[in-house]
Amino acid sequence: MSVPFIAVLFVFHYLPLWGWLMAFQKYSIPLGILGSPFIGFGQFAELFGDSRFYQALRNTFAMSGMSLIAGFVCAIGLALLLNEVRSSLYKRTIQTIVYIPHFVSWVVISNIVIYLLSPDHGPLNELLAGLEVIGEPIYFMSKEKWFWVIHTLAGLWKELGWSTIIYLAVLAGVNPEMYEAADVDGAGRFAKMRRISLPSLLPTATLLLILAVGQMLSTGYESQMLLGNSFVMDYSQVLDLYALDYSLSIGDYSYGVAISMFKSVVSIVLVLGVNTIAKRVGQSHVL
Amino acid sequence: MRRQGIALTVLALSLGLLAGCGGNNSENGAQQEGAASGGGAAPSSSAAASPSAAKEPTKIQIGNLFPNLDVNNPVMKELSVRTNTTFDLITVTGDRNQKFDLWLASGDYPEDTLVLKPDYVEKYRTAGALMPLDDLIEQYGPNIKEKYGKYFDLLRSSDGHIYSLYVPKLSTEPSPLLQANFAVRYDVLEDAGYPEIKTFDQLYDLLNTFYESNPSIDGKETIPFAGFDYYGNGADNLSSPTFDASGLVNQGNFTIDDENNAQLLYSTDEMKRYYQFLSKLYNSNMLDKEFFTLNSEGLVKKITEGRVLAGYFPSWWVQPEVEKVLRASGDYDHQYAYFPITFDSSAENKSFTSLMTRSNWNWVISSKSKHPEEVMKLLDYIFSDEGQILINWGIEGRHFEVKDGKRTVLADFNEKKAANPDLQWTETASPFMGTSIYLDHGTKLADGDYATPTTKESVISGYDDRTKEVLAKYGKEVWSDFLPKIQLMPALLYQLGDIEDVRADMKRLQQAWLKDSPKIIFSKDEQEFDAKWDSMQKSLEKEGAAKATDAYEQLWATTMERYQTILQ
Incomplete structure (x- = not known):
């Protein structure tokens, strides 16, 4: 029974791995993968010798880390709060509203963010000026150090609602008898939330955390490319954007493969690491 | 009920997908x-x-x-x-x-x-x-x-x-669609009595006068000079305008002098001079605040609000796309005149070039x-x-x-x-449309008539009365009449393609340049400007400017050598 699935997995995930050969070549399309000259670890030497690569790595970890923490804390918080809402109409309306940004592309989201933060009569600046907090409008998008924060908040807004779905599903499955028992023991709503709802969420949360950590280096590049500009380049260039700039856009495919191999290795190390920690602290684990 | 609804949606979506593929x-x-x-x-x-x-x-x-x-x-x-x-x-x-x-x-x-x-x-x-x-x-x-x-x-x-x-250049007249890229609004010109703007000093004075008497429009600040950022990396505002403003042949990332020596554009005095002009505008509050981050939609908004007085607008964009919107709303005064403005109006302007072959x-x-x-x-x-x-x-x-x-x-x-x-x-379309196999606009065939429907007459007939009036003030018929003689070149460096050995270096140089340029232009005073300019030069040097320049100079030399023997 499982043969077709394993075949699919093999064809799409293992077979293409022979393309990793390219990372050790000076690949040129006309010569093909069989004809291109081998250059050993040259691509990796170049990669690890490039200061921009370390900058990109730092930005990737920083932005992923911030998104991961903000995403987890806020999604669990929102799910817990939504779970307490009694009116089903109100709950559904809120859910729908927070889901919507997930279906909107980054192109639109980034335009909205740039418009909101614009120093040229952008709503946020108008608001701050109206409250007389600031005199001159602030040019948010040109502040290098703020980029990570702006990016994290924009991502949070886009994905927050979507990531609550799974937690809400878990909460719906919690045995009501536990709450009833707590009621009898005289627990208030906050006590129930802390002692019952939150612990029920933890196994799922750990599982999602392990999976998310594996994806830490694969941030994609759309959000950074669309929100970024030349002022904040040192803080917005993530690994995927670096690969796009220095591999695909200039046709140096070998370099791109080297970057992707590096990403794979780091991701495996991260997943195994988190998994081990989760095992140690007695939480659920994947492997 | 609900299940059925979902099933229908899925069906509709997959049909849509099939239609897309078909x-x-x-x-x-x-x-x-x-x-x-x-x-x-x-x-x-x-x-x-x-x-x-x-x-x-x-x-x-x-x-x-x-x-x-x-x-x-x-x-x-x-x-x-x-x-x-x-x-x-x-x-x-x-x-x-x-x-x-x-x-x-x-x-x-x-x-x-x-x-x-x-x-x-x-x-x-x-x-x-x-x-x-x-x-x-x-x-x-x-x-x-x-x-x-x-x-x-x-x-x-x-x-x-x-x-x-690909086709050779057979026409002797410039395409009537060709126009300069520095744009100044009609009403600004009218206020000053329609002077022909030739230099950046003239442009600065013109904008400054108008800005002082009209600091805001409909409650929002007037923006005397704007740029646009089509590819979202800021380069559009910096490199081509430098070539145009200096009257140099646009060779992409390099300038090439009469002795065929290449120089990286980002280190040239010409670029520094254009940056100084932008910096001067910035410090007198006349440059768009969002000069480096504004995308094209944002600029369209500002233009249609009537706030932008002048700017560097490539000919394929504002005139055909944005002015159409202005005209549709009955606003003819806020369209733009296109002048080949340079720093030195007495020097030869070589920025309008055409290849001998396209x-x-x-x-x-x-x-x-x-x-x-x-x-x-x-x-x-x-x-x-x-x-x-x-x-x-x-x-x-x-x-x-x-x-x-x-x-x-x-x-x-x-x-x-x-x-x-x-x-x-x-x-009328064919796969040949817009490729290098149709003869240039303005080319005449053996029967003495034009090869394409885009002729001076057809361009004039597309103008509104206000545009014709403005052009008449200068004694011209179309915007291409303002242009200097077209330079015929056998080749241009940017269309010779990338050099594999230095393509990563070029990317690095470009990023270093894009990163530092806004900071240079937004400097508070001359000292800061010079310091930041020098620091950009140092980082360009570090990123291998010399190596890349040599490689492209070599490519240019061998290409020129080949063409010289052919053209003899």
């Missing part, structure tokens, strides 16, 4: 049409006249760049009849370069002919995917040889063979072709006067008429086209 079905029905009218079309061109009417039409597989193209439109049908061929279009969708790479890597490129940029012609050639065309042209390309005349050897690649086809989307014949002679006949037919009229004007009686010995687009067709811009795809 859109490229390019098998065409022109075949029956061709058989029906048979020899009746009686093409007189030597290329198409040879086969007898009874011969089966040859099926030619063509790489096509236009997903909207209707392969059964009247022009395509007519072309198919005249050349006794049928077309099988392989349409490129998505990123073109990636598609071309993919085609080459998989060997899955179109079988007969395709259109490629010069660097890809080179890539395909090294991979042996292209057929040398010398003998084919000799045998089946009389029109190509006739059109090229003395420039014929310019077609040759560095190994002495011809691999791709090599940018070239036609090649794939080495897989089973009937290259038929493909060559087709391409040669496009080079003929008849072929040019067909792909540029359309069909006589349906798209154009001959009035007093001059071709004119039918008024009726013009109106329909204005109402529905997509009409061209179902009426």
